[in-house]
Amino acid sequence: MTQVTSMVLVPYPAHGHITPMLRLARALRSLGITSIVALPDFMHRNYNSTDDQVIIEPIPSGFKENDDAKDFFSIDASMEKIMPGNLERIVRELEFAGGVACLVVDLLASWAVGVGQRCGVQVAGFWPAMFATYRVVFAIPELILNGFISECGIPILHHHHKINQDIILERDLLTSNQAKLSTKDLPWLVGEPSSQKSRFAFWLRVINRTRSLPWILINSFPKEDNNKITILPSLLSNHQLQTFHVGPLMLSINDKKILMNNINNSSNKKEHDKSIIQWLEKQEPCTVIYISFGTWVGPIAKEKIIELAMALEEAKRPFLWVLKEEKQWREGLPEGYLDRNAKKGKVVAWAPQEEVLKFQAVGCYLTHCGWNSTMEAIRHEKRLLCYPISGDQFVNCNYIVGVWGIGIKLEGLERGVILDGIEKIMVGREAEMIQKKVSEMKVRVMGDEEICATASNLESFVEVVREANSG
Numbered sequence: 312m313t314q315v316t317s318m319v320l321v322p323y324p325a326h327g328h329i330t331p332m333l334r335l336a337r338a339l340r341s342l343g344i345t346s347i348v349a350l351p352d353f354m355h356r357n358y359n360s361t362d363d364q365v366i367i368e369p370i371p372s373g374f375k376e377n378d379d380a381k382d383f384f385s386i387d388a389s390m391e392k393i394m395p396g397n398l399e400r401i402v403r404e405l406e407f408a409g410g411v412a413c414l415v416v417d418l419l420a421s422w423a424v425g426v427g428q429r430c431g432v433q434v435a436g437f438w439p440a441m442f443a444t445y446r447v448v449f450a451i452p453e454l455i456l457n458g459f460i461s462e463c464g465i466p467i468l469h470h471h472h473k474i475n476q477d478i479i480l481e482r483d484l485l486t487s488n489q490a491k492l493s494t495k496d497l498p499w500l501v502g503e504p505s506s507q508k509s510r511f512a513f514w515l516r517v518i519n520r521t522r523s524l525p526w527i528l529i530n531s532f533p534k535e536d537n538n539k540i541t542i543l544p545s546l547l548s549n550h551q552l553q554t555f556h557v558g559p560l561m562l563s564i565n566d567k568k569i570l571m572n573n574i575n576n577s578s579n580k581k582e583h584d585k586s587i588i589q590w591l592e593k594q595e596p597c598t599v600i601y602i603s604f605g606t607w608v609g610p611i612a613k614e615k616i617i618e619l620a621m622a623l624e625e626a627k628r629p630f631l632w633v634l635k636e637e638k639q640w641r642e643g644l645p646e647g648y649l650d651r652n653a654k655k656g657k658v659v660a661w662a663p664q665e666e667v668l669k670f671q672a673v674g675c676y677l678t679h680c681g682w683n684s685t686m687e688a689i690r691h692e693k694r695l696l697c698y699p700i701s702g703d704q705f706v707n708c709n710y711i712v713g714v715w716g717i718g719i720k721l722e723g724l725e726r727g728v729i730l731d732g733i734e735k736i737m738v739g740r741e742a743e744m745i746q747k748k749v750s751e752m753k754v755r756v757m758g759d760e761e762i763c764a765t766a767s768n769l770e771s772f773v774e775v776v777r778e779a780n781s782g
C-alpha cells in the first residue's frame with residue numbers, strides 16, 4: 312500500500328508542455344505531494360528547481376549534448392526506444408525509496424504509460440490543451456467511420472459537403488456549433504502528406520495507449536463551449552473516464568520564485584528581460600503590438616517574415632516581436648531593418664511573456680494560438696490577432712474567433728492582410744467589442760469561482776488516487 316505522497320510527472324519535451332506540468336507540480340505541492348518532474352536531459356538543462364518538493368529529474372535521451380538535429384520525429388524515436396528503460400529505472404528507484412502513488416503522463420508522451428504499468432504504478436493522463444482538441448483526436452475512429460478522413464488521417468473531400476473545399480465536421484460529433492471545425496483544422500495535418508501520415512500514426516498510438524486510463528487532468532477551463540459541456544458519445548460509453556479540468560488553477564500559480572527558467576540562452580537573462588520591461592514602461596497605453604509564435608512551431612517561410620516585417624514597419628505603431636535567433640527565422644528580415652526600426656520596434660529572441668502581457672501598453676497580441684499563450688492572453692485581457700500554424704492551433708483559433716469572439720484571424724501573412732488586421736484589432740468599434748468580450752472571458756476563465764472549482768478538481772483527483780492506492 313502506497314501513501315499519496317509523491318507523484319512522477321512526465322511532460323512531452325516542449326516548453327509549452329513543461330510549463331503547465333511544472334505548475335501542476337507546484338499545485339500538488341500545496342496538497343502535500345512531492346512531485347518529480349521527469350524531463351529528457353536535453354530539456355532538463357533549461358530548468359531549475361529551488362524547491363525541495365518539486366524535483367526535476369533528467370531522463371537520458373540518447374541525444375548528444377550539442378546535438379541540434381532534434382525534430383518531432385527524432386524526439387519521437389528517442390521517446391519510443393531510449394527513454395522508457397531510463398524512466399523505468401528512475402521510477403523503480405523511487406518505489407524502492409518510499410513509493411510513487413501515481414505517474415502523471417502527458418498524453419503526447421504516451422510512451423510513459425507502459426512504464427507505469429510495468430512498475431505497477433497508477434497512471435493518470437494529462438492533456439495540455441483544450442478539451443475540444445482532445446475530443447477531435449479521440450473521435451478519430453468516428454471520423455474514419457463517417458468518411459471524413461481516410462485510414463491514414465487524410466481528409467476525404469465530398470462534393471456535396473464542400474465549403475471552401477473543406478468539410479465542416481458534424482456539429483454534434485465534436486464541438487459547439489459556433490466553432491465550425493473543418494477537416495483542414497485537424498491537428499496532425501502538418502507539412503507534407505508523408506509527415507501528416509506519420510503524425511496521424513503518432514496520434515493513433517496515443518489513443519491506443521491512453522484510452523483506458525481512468526483519469527485525465529485537463530489544462531483548460533470547464534466552460535470552453537460557452538456554457539455547454541460537450542462530451543463525445545464514444546467517450547461516455549468508454550469505461551468510467553474521469554476528467555478533471557485544472558487549467559485556471561494552473562494559470563493562477565506563480566512559479567517564478569520556485570522555478571528558474573533558463574530557456575532563454577542569453578547569458579544575462581535578467582538584463583535582457585529588464586530592457587524589454589523598461590522599453591514597455593515608456594510606451595503609451597494600448598499602443599504596442601506584441602508578436603510571438605511560441606516555442607514549438609517550425610520556422611515559417613522567409614517570404615512571410617518579410618511581409619510581416621514590412622507590415623509592422625508600415626503600421627507605424629510600436630511593436631515587440633519575439634523572433635528566434637535561428638537563421639531560418641531571421642533571414643527574412645530586410646537589410647538594415649533592426650536599425651531602421653530601433654526606436655519604434657523591439658525584436659528579441661525571447662520575452663518574459665506573462666510579464667509583457669500584463670502591461671497596459673500592449674494593445675494586441677499577434678499569436679500562433681498556442682494554448683498556453685491563449686490562456687495567458689485571456690488572463691491579461693489582451694485582444695488576439697491569430698495566425699495559427701500547426702497542431703491544435705487551428706482548433707484554438709476557431710474558438711478564439713468563432714466561439715468566444717476575442718480575436719480576429721489573419722487569412723494570410725501578406726502585408727495588406729496584416730495591416731488590415733492590425734487596424735481592426737487596435738482601433739474602432741470591432742476592437743471595442745472584442746475588448747469587452749476578452750474582459751468577460753477573463754471572468755469566465757479566471758474568476759474566483761473557476762479557480763476554486765478547479766482547485767477542488769485537483770483535490771478530487773488526489774482523493775481518487777489515494778483511494779486507488781489504498782484499495
Ligand SMILES: O=c1ccn([C@@H]2O[C@H](COP(=O)(O)OP(=O)(O)O[C@H]3O[C@H](CO)[C@@H](O)[C@H](O)[C@H]3O)[C@@H](O)[C@H]2O)c(=O)[nH]1
Pocket residue numbers: 325326327328330439440603604605606607608633660661662663664665680681682683684685687701702703704
Ligand atoms: O518568448 C517567449 C515565448 C514563449 N513564452 C512562453 O512559452 C509558452 C508557449 O506556450 P504555447 O503558447 O502553448 O506555445 P508552444 O510553445 O508553441 O506550445 C506547443 O504546445 C501547446 C500545448 O500543447 C500547443 O497548444 C501549441 O500549439 C504547441 O505549439 C507560454 O507560456 C509563453 O508565455 C515566453 O515566455 N516567452
